[in-house]
Amino acid sequence: MPGNCHLYGLQERKYNFRFIDKNNNVYVLAGGKDRQLDVSNLYSNIDSMDTTIDGKKAVDSQAMGGCNTKLSSDGEKFVYIDCAVSNCKTASFKFRITNITDVVRAFAP
Numbered sequence: 423m424p425g426n427c428h429l430y431g432l433q434e435r436k437y438n439f440r441f442i443d444k445n446n447n448v449y450v451l452a453g454g455k456d457r458q459l460d461v462s463n464l465y466s467n468i469d470s471m472d473t474t475i476d477g478k479k480a481v482d483s484q485a486m487g488g489c490n491t492k493l494s495s496d497g498e499k500f501v502y503i504d505c506a507v508s509n510c511k512t513a514s515f516k517f518r519i520t521n522i523t524d525v526v527r528a529f530a531p
Contacts, residue, residue, distance in 0.1 A: 436452065436453070436454055437452065437453060437454070437466045438450060438451070438452045439451045439452075439466070439489055439503070439505070441519065447473070447474060447475045447476070448472075448473065448474040448475075449471070449472075449473050449515070450471070450472040450473070451468045451470075451471055451485075451487075451489060451505060451507060452468065452469065452470045452471075452472075453466055453467040453468040453469040453470065453488070454466070454467050454469070462492065462493045462494070462495055462497060463490070463491070463492055463493070464490070464491040464493070465488060465489070465490050465491075466488060466489045466491070467487075467488050468485055468486065468487040468488055468489060468505070468507050469483075469484075469485060469486065470482065470483045470484075470485055471485040471507055471515075485507050485508075486507070486508060487505065487506045487507035487508055487515075488505070488506065489503055489504065489505040490503070490504045490505075491503050499522075500522045501520075502518055502519060502520045502522075503518070503519040503522070504517075504518045504519075505517055505518075505519075
């Protein structure tokens with residue numbers, strides 16, 4: 423999926439991944455981060471999905487799935503992001519994002 427990715431850290435260990443694909447469709451996957459032993463390989467549970475596909479917005483607060491984020495050894499570059507979200511009202515997604523060209527990291531206090 424070419425495009426860009428934003429990773430937002432929210433209060434109470436919640437995370438939000440926002441992806442925009444080459445067709446300007448927007449996917450926002452949100453959930454909580456699991457405890458990590460290896461900070462270069464992060465896993466986040468997904469419990470909600472907000473999409474805008476072909477201009478149509480859909481929200482599913484009961485989505486289930488996860489995203490596995492592989493970082494470079496220095497933690498500065500995203501190598502890939504694998505996500506699988508299912509059992510949701512609007513759609514099921516499974517994708518790997520590579521060649522990540524733009525990453526914005528914003529962490530709330």
